[in-house]
Amino acid sequence: MHLIPDRGFQHPVPSEITPRDLALNRRQWLAAAGAAAVALPAAAQTPRPGKLAALPGAPSAVPGASTVEKITAYVHASTYNNFYEFGTDKSDPARYAHTLKTRPWTVSVEGEVARPGRFDIDALMKLAPMEERVYRLRCVEGWSMVIPWVGWSLAELIRRVEPTGNAKFVQFVTLADRAQMPGLSSSVLDWPYVEGLRLDEAMHPLTMLAFGMYGEVMPNQNGAPVRLVVPWKYGFKSGKSLVAIRFVQARPKTSWEVAAPHEYGFYSNVNPRVDHARWSQATERRIGDDGGLLARRRPTLMFNGYEPQVGQLYAGMDLRKFF
Ligand SMILES: Nc1nc2c(c(=O)[nH]1)N[C@H]1C(S)=C(S)[C@@H](COP(=O)(O)O)O[C@H]1N2
Ligand SMILES: [Mo]
Numbered sequence: 001m002h003l004i005p006d007r008g009f010q011h012p013v014p015s016e017i018t019p020r021d022l023a024l025n026r027r028q029w030l031a032a033a034g035a036a037a038v039a040l041p042a043a044a045q046t047p048r049p050g051k052l053a054a055l056p057g058a059p060s061a062v063p064g065a066s067t068v069e070k071i072t073a074y075v076h077a078s079t080y081n082n083f084y085e086f087g088t089d090k091s092d093p094a095r096y097a098h099t100l101k102t103r104p105w106t107v108s109v110e111g112e113v114a115r116p117g118r119f120d121i122d123a124l125m126k127l128a129p130m131e132e133r134v135y136r137l138r139c140v141e142g143w144s145m146v147i148p149w150v151g152w153s154l155a156e157l158i159r160r161v162e163p164t165g166n167a168k169f170v171q172f173v174t175l176a177d178r179a180q181m182p183g184l185s186s187s188v189l190d191w192p193y194v195e196g197l198r199l200d201e202a203m204h205p206l207t208m209l210a211f212g213m214y215g216e217v218m219p220n221q222n223g224a225p226v227r228l229v230v231p232w233k234y235g236f237k238s239g240k241s242l243v244a245i246r247f248v249q250a251r252p253k254t255s256w257e258v259a260a261p262h263e264y265g266f267y268s269n270v271n272p273r274v275d276h277a278r279w280s281q282a283t284e285r286r287i288g289d290d291g292g293l294l295a296r297r298r299p300t301l302m303f304n305g306y307e308p309q310v311g312q313l314y315a316g317m318d319l320r321k322f323f
Contacts, residue, residue: 041059041066041132042059042071042132042134042148042214042215043056043132043148043215045070045071046071046073046074046148046214046215048214048215048216049074049078049214049216050216051216051219052216052217052219053216053217054215054216054217055130055150055211055212055215055216055217056130056132056150056215057129057130057131057132057133057150057151057212057215058129058130058131058132059131059132060131060132060133062131062133062153062205062206063205063308063309064206064231064306064308064309065131065133065134065135065206066133066134067134067135067136067146069134069136069146070146071134071146071147071148072145072146072147072286072287072288073288074213074214076145076287076288077145077147077213077214077222077287078094078219078221078222079091079094079221080143080145080287081093081094081221081222082139082141082235082236083097083183083221083222083223083240084183084186084188084189084193085174085175085176085181085183085184085191085193085241086100086181086182086183086221087182087183087186088183088186088188092183093220093221093222094219094221096182096183097219097220097221098220099180099181099182100175100180100181100220100224100241101180102121102220102224102225102241103121103225104120104121105120105121105225105226105243106118106119106120106121106243107119107121107124107226107242107243107244107245108243108244108245109157109161109244109245109246109247110244110245110246110247111167111171111246111247111248112163112164112166112167112247112248112249113161113162113163113164113167113247114161114162114163114164115160115161115162116161117161121225121226124157124209124226125211125226127152127156127157127160128152128153128156128157129152130150130151130152130211130212131150131151131152132148132149132150132215133148133149133150133151133208133229134146134147134148134149135147135149135206135208135229135231136231136304136305137229137231137235137238138234138235138270138284138300138304139234139235139236140234140235140236140264140268140276140281142279142281142283142284142285142297143284143285143286143287144284144285144286144287144300144304145286145287145288146286147213147214148213148214148215149208149210149212149213149229150210150211150212150213150215150216151208151209151210151211151212151226151229152208152209153205153206153207153208153209154202154203154207154208154209154228155202155203155204155205155207156209157209157245158170158199158202158203161247163199163247164247166249167199167247167248167249168198168199168248168249168250168251169196169197169198169199169247169248169249169250169251169252170196170197170198170199170202170245170246170247170248170252171194171195171196171244171245171246171248171252172194172195172196172197172228172239172242172244172245172246173192173194173239173242173243173244173245173246174192174193174194174195174239174240174241174242174243175192175241175242175243176191176192176193188259189255189256189258189259190255190258190259191255192243192255193239193240193255194239194252194253194254194255195228195236195237195238195239195254195255196251196252196253196254196266197230197237198251198313199247200313201230201310201313204309204310204313206230206231206232206306206309206310207228207229207230208228208229208230208231209226209227209228209229209242210223210226210227210228210229211225211226222240223238223239223240223241223242224241225241226241226242227239227240227241227242228240228242231304231306232269232270232303232304232305232306232307232309232310233267233268233269233270233304234268234269234270236256236264236268237254237268251266254266256268260277262277263276263277263278265322265323266322267314267319267322267323268323269303269314269319269323270300270301270302270303270304271302271303271319271323272299272300272301272302273302273319274319274320274323281300282299282300283297283298283299283300284297284298284299284300285297285298286298
């Protein structure tokens with residue numbers, strides 16, 4: 001496994017974290033969380049895999065960022081992936097993404113903002129305190145996982161760069177480097193992989209820039225060194241290995257829309273009542289559930305279960321038209 005060295009974060013090295021520290025932390029969290037204490041902190045459910053540098057996050061206070069659901073085992077979350085730049089098979093990213101170079105890395109913030117700039121990844125990581133958020137991720141293909149991400153709200157960055165009145169949408173551009181990404185030789189998608197959100201969706205506190213998962217830096221196959229996570233939308237909206245965030249006036253094109261406009265809309269909110277052109281979206285398979293492919297499928301929830309938090313963003317919209 002490719003090791004990313006510690007980048008100077010103010011955190012204890014793993015050998016210094018004792019079970020007692022974890023227990024104390026957990027008690028403090030539970031005390032602070034009050035009524036929300038039914039949600040088990042992720043660290044109590046999933047010890048650090050110990051494969052990559054530690055990247056701890058404080059349990060997030062953002063509504064919807066904790067869950068009582070069972071966290072998906074790291075082995076599944078890090079080996080069953082979509083990252084077409086490394087191949088279209090679910091096992092390709094874990095097999096081939098070791099060629100991705102995550103340092104040096106810059107994220108360019110461009111377009112309709114008063115303060116554009118190029119952020120070095122290590123500086124970007126220090127922009128806001130790291131939080132741990134346990135989100136469901138629902139792939140448009142009909143499977144889902146529950147993952148403890150580490151990062152912070154994209155809104156933290158957006159506020160600092162001061163969008164102008166012309167900024168209505170945000171485009172996310174991901175790395176496209178043939179030298180590092182064998183999948184780019186395939187024309188399955190238009191490269192670079194691009195995605196987009198409406199500005200208010202991008203500003204929503206649940207929308208996250210994630211730098212790690214399971215208390216460690218992001219594995220390459222999951223989108224190192226930084227990716228988007230938008231938990232109420234199908235997984236493909238959550239672009240991996242971001243290199244640019246662009247504020248624009250007109251709705252930007254997205255790679256999946258360009259590839260198959262009748263199948264993938266701009267919004268792509270998880271919606272059990274609006275089927276994909278070729279299959280139902282009413283149910284999903286939770287990766288890691290006993291029984292494998294034969295496991296009972298569970299109902300898919302409106303907005304992936306985040307309707308209380310995000311439903312208002314779409315008030316009055318015909319979600320069959322704006323799918
Ligand atoms: N750059 C890039 N980002 C991407 C993809 C991709 O192919 N390339 N696949 C998307 C899809 S379809 C899903 S379901 C999620 C999967 O994220 P995970 O592997 O961390 O579960 O990443 C999304 N982000
Ligand atoms: Mo997906």
